[in-house]
Amino acid sequence: MYKMIAIDLDGTLLTDQLTISPNTITAIRKAISLGTVVTIATGRMYSSAKQIAEQLGIDVPLITYQGAMIRTAGEEEALYERAVSSDIAQKLVGIARDQNIHLQVYQDDILYGAAETDKLIAYAKAVQVPYKVEPDLMGLAQKGFTKLLFIDEPDVLALLQKQLQVLFGASAYIEKSKKNYLEVTHPEANKGSALLFLANKLGIDRSEIIGIGDNHNDAELLKAAGLGIAMGNAVQEVKDIADFISRSNNDDGVMYAIDKFILEPANAGIMQEGSEEHAQLGRKKL
Template sequence: MYKMIAIDLDGTLLTDELAVTKDTATAIRKAAELGVVVTIATGRMYPSAQHIALELGLEAPMITYQGAVIRSATSEEVLRERMVSYEIAQKCIHLAAEKQMHIQVYQDNVLYSAVDNEQVKAYSKEVGIGYTVEPDLLGLAKKGFTKLLFIDEPEALAPVQEELQTVLGDAACIEKSKKRYLEVTHPDANKGSALAFLAEELGIDRSEVIGIGDNFNDMDLVKAAGFGVAMGNAVDELKEIADYTSLSNNEEGVLHVLNKFILEPRASAVEASKK
């Protein structure tokens, strides 16, 4: 019996309309009532994930900012936090300026952009979180960032990702979370290491954990889980390493996983115990 399931948000739990279907929400609540730890594992900032978790009634610590922050939706306690150093942030900000590319940063659960442009406006609308314009991102960087995010077309991001990986090496975690999103976090801030940490904290063995996602930033999550699931709409690279491929996010792929691997096995066990 699986005791924990960690679910990505965009492209996984959320439909393309950025909604959780009614049946999926019901199944999540039912799994939680049965004692299963249901948690969110997202690249989104904490306040954005918190809003969704509260709607679903989730109380387990959440993995946010790609694994940089683990914190419950209902508690002030931070179980783990990994910040990007000033040196790494400085290199990213300089590179963004050199490439004339949008970059936004996260600090103390606030989203900052040096300019008020279409990229940050669209992002803010998508995740339902406001932002603050601060021209001096380097000044902010001295306190450390939870995450930095480059936003541009895929063909523009590809060489930037390659350059960052060459320059930064193992000093940072550099991952695509969407076609137009390239994220930079602390080297230990990925969904896989966060999931392993959280499971250990909760006394749950890796073999009892399901991890489900759809994109490159979910690779570590799927590998760290005892049973890794790729959505039907996932990138091919994730499907190749997953133990199972579900339906797409618009076909209630998370609901399918909850029913097949958590709710139905428990119902069968109850029936068997009555015989």
């Protein structure tokens, strides 16, 4: 029934230690061997998501930057890309500077920070990507950004999110990806829109898609999929809209979902087909 699975990374596919269990890797590879399209849908930059895709044996287009970019490994051109306009990008850089909130930006699949802060260093280490220090983020903003990420305490970001939503309204997509991460992308750049774009390119109906996630930025992903699955560790808002709640990211929740909705139905179909063939042979003998 399901031909495609789109899986979030942090808090979903990855454990709290940022690893993927061997059992989950095996389940994903089995699903791929059955012809299921398995892809990643993450807020991370493409170069970071690509490393994990290679580990899993995924060679289909990846949904990255919160849905702002869809790109296939080995291809220079993105299949889909939506960037934050230069006008909004410059305003956001000014707000971060005036309010002394850490901001890092993404352009041409490069991570930039205005200074080499602890937050920038820790982030780059966690997602295993290099970074560049560019004091003149305002200058970079003239080309627009694929994504902007504010990092601070949850209460600070809660106020900032409300402020940005009032300022930009429908001109930007503003959402939390972690309790201390607030991300800004193009208004058409969310995981749900990107998922439906990719599915359409592959000739897959939304009813044939599974979306799996855990945080606020995964809500559109679950809504767009025919079957929206929330992890056991998901925020309540995501659980409330999910069709099914799996185990946590530290308890092979992705493997459990794949087993239940892909592998077990496939095995049942094979067994049923084998039983029918056996019955036909029996009738021929009679």
